[in-house]
Amino acid sequence: MASSLSGICFNPQKLNQKPTQNPPSSAPTGFQKSTVSFQNKSSSKFQVQAVAREVQQPLSKSANDVVPKSSESLSKTGNSLVKDPKDLWQRYVDWLYQHKELGLYLDVSRVGFTDEFFQEMEPRLQKAFKHMEELEKGAIANPDEGRMVGHYWLRSPHLAPNSFLRLQIENTLEAVCQFANDVISGKIKPPGSPAGQFTQILSVGIGGSALGPQFVAEALAPDNPPLKIRFIDNTDPAGIDHQIAQLGQELASTLVIVISKSGGTPETRNGLLEVQKAFREAGLDFAKQGVAITQENSLLDNTARIEGWIARFPMFDWVGGRTSEMSAVGLLPAALQGIDVKEMLAGAALMDEANRTTVVKNNPAALLALCWYWATDGVGSKDMVVLPYKDSLLLFSRYLQQLVMESLGKEFDLDGNRVNQGISVYGNKGSTDQHAYIQQLREGVHNFFVTFIEVLRDRPPGHDWELEPGVTCGDYLFGMLQGTRSALYANDRESISVTVQEVTPRSVGALVALYERAVGIYASLVNINAYHQPGVEAGKKAAGEVLALQKRVLAVLNEASCKEPVEPLTLEEVAERCHAEDDIEMIYKIIAHMAANDRALIAEGSCGSPRSIKVFLGECNVDELYD
Numbered sequence: 001m002a003s004s005l006s007g008i009c010f011n012p013q014k015l016n017q018k019p020t021q022n023p024p025s026s027a028p029t030g031f032q033k034s035t036v037s038f039q040n041k042s043s044s045k046f047q048v049q050a051v052a053r054e055v056q057q058p059l060s061k062s063a064n065d066v067v068p069k070s071s072e073s074l075s076k077t078g079n080s081l082v083k084d085p086k087d088l089w090q091r092y093v094d095w096l097y098q099h100k101e102l103g104l105y106l107d108v109s110r111v112g113f114t115d116e117f118f119q120e121m122e123p124r125l126q127k128a129f130k131h132m133e134e135l136e137k138g139a140i141a142n143p144d145e146g147r148m149v150g151h152y153w154l155r156s157p158h159l160a161p162n163s164f165l166r167l168q169i170e171n172t173l174e175a176v177c178q179f180a181n182d183v184i185s186g187k188i189k190p191p192g193s194p195a196g197q198f199t200q201i202l203s204v205g206i207g208g209s210a211l212g213p214q215f216v217a218e219a220l221a222p223d224n225p226p227l228k229i230r231f232i233d234n235t236d237p238a239g240i241d242h243q244i245a246q247l248g249q250e251l252a253s254t255l256v257i258v259i260s261k262s263g264g265t266p267e268t269r270n271g272l273l274e275v276q277k278a279f280r281e282a283g284l285d286f287a288k289q290g291v292a293i294t295q296e297n298s299l300l301d302n303t304a305r306i307e308g309w310i311a312r313f314p315m316f317d318w319v320g321g322r323t324s325e326m327s328a329v330g331l332l333p334a335a336l337q338g339i340d341v342k343e344m345l346a347g348a349a350l351m352d353e354a355n356r357t358t359v360v361k362n363n364p365a366a367l368l369a370l371c372w373y374w375a376t377d378g379v380g381s382k383d384m385v386v387l388p389y390k391d392s393l394l395l396f397s398r399y400l401q402q403l404v405m406e407s408l409g410k411e412f413d414l415d416g417n418r419v420n421q422g423i424s425v426y427g428n429k430g431s432t433d434q435h436a437y438i439q440q441l442r443e444g445v446h447n448f449f450v451t452f453i454e455v456l457r458d459r460p461p462g463h464d465w466e467l468e469p470g471v472t473c474g475d476y477l478f479g480m481l482q483g484t485r486s487a488l489y490a491n492d493r494e495s496i497s498v499t500v501q502e503v504t505p506r507s508v509g510a511l512v513a514l515y516e517r518a519v520g521i522y523a524s525l526v527n528i529n530a531y532h533q534p535g536v537e538a539g540k541k542a543a544g545e546v547l548a549l550q551k552r553v554l555a556v557l558n559e560a561s562c563k564e565p566v567e568p569l570t571l572e573e574v575a576e577r578c579h580a581e582d583d584i585e586m587i588y589k590i591i592a593h594m595a596a597n598d599r600a601l602i603a604e605g606s607c608g609s610p611r612s613i614k615v616f617l618g619e620c621n622v623d624e625l626y627d
Ligand SMILES: O=P(O)(O)OC[C@H]1O[C@](O)(CO)[C@@H](O)[C@@H]1O
Pocket: 206, 207, 208, 209, 259, 260, 261, 262, 263, 264, 265, 268, 321, 322, 406, 533, 536
């Protein structure tokens, strides 16, 4: 019976078919109105936003969903963008921030905040500074989890609230550097590799346990690092297979670093199990090549300890995943690639120091937060488009996406009001994006502000050449950045520019610290907790429920498939026997997925017509019948 039937319950044509839609009779006009030019002085930005909200109001599901946003009390009138070239130059000069030692500049002149707005924000910023100061002194920042938030101590251990923490940080840094040196020098080596020493790193982790290391590897790894790095940052079996296949014979000389603060993240656990299987199949002893970075006594820590992995490094409970780049999470992979991690820490420490001033104009993180507030009305009304004009900074926007969105994307404020805060972040790199979506940014829906990241040094000294008289390749990149910035501004699109001399460990450390602090300050401005992520839990819980339902579906199908003759079941029958009638759609999806992977067989019907399906399992598992 099974052989005559298709096991593939996937009809791409059907599943991809879009329902025919009539064009909406009238577009939500509020969105259109919100694009009115800043130049229109009689219609201020504030007024424009008010119109947009008014028109969007009926879209709200329930009238009491969202409390009035704090920003609405702020004056934003008279905010036309400066257009006169002399005035604009003056604004540029007046607002340009420079960090001399870091060679870092911040230009906020192309954001149209007014002096009035700046003054009104001053008390709120002072409050945010106070808040940051308290955090740095060890205040409990995360009321849900009752923990401190101290990523700044990682680069300035002397600021840790007690000597125990200071020692923990210093010892970990020393252990990371020592271990990296020993691996690179071949003192610590893989047991069965012909290469005689480790040549590859396979980093297994997700979210904050991957994004920082990925960004830093792309930004800073030398062309021929002592160890090359690959990442498994998902539970996609094909993605995992690809990474392992790419390693090939070099699996024997691969150092596997499993990174998980909690030590129990399912994707990371699955990655580990898959890699361990690959090791077994290659006849390799995983423990001799495995390293864990996790909190003490987590599931991962205990596994690594019991199995005798070669090293374990701590994650501290006062370091959040998305701010963990300067902990062992980021430092170990970086050091193994030959990146100067002490320089990264030094850059971050210098930036932190600069951000401790309470003079807003001299505080780059505060200036960023202020611009975000202005640009998004303090309610996330515009997206942050991050455009580094440098290939090696490609992953900065992806890194910032988690840092900003997981920190700021919150349903409730600290007083329990529903505020649905956040700022969306996306971006890739310039000038590549100029040939992708800049068209929309210039002329389309006005729902964003840009952050340009400019790197002054094009190439290492001595390598440049003119590809046409007086013009280098880097001049083009420079021209594209400046041209895009000007063209956007001419069409009332605001932008921030962050400029660094070069992409170095120091400047990368500074960028990380700059944005970490800006997020913290902005969170204070909008009165939310930046240091938890309750929303992520809902998805994790729901995923667990899907897997639990799948187990019940399998048990029901197994029972029917063990009958003589086999009893193919309709979806309704499966749902009824699972006592999950309300979950029939999920049951359908579970079955479609299993069928596409040859784990269930469709006896009748097709997945394009769910009600027609009759399903059974190819094999009866007698043991499971009596479990
Ligand atoms: O390091 P862990 O505990 O595996 O968590 C990975 C990521 O998962 C999250 O908790 C979100 O689910 C992030 O905040 C975190 O960076």
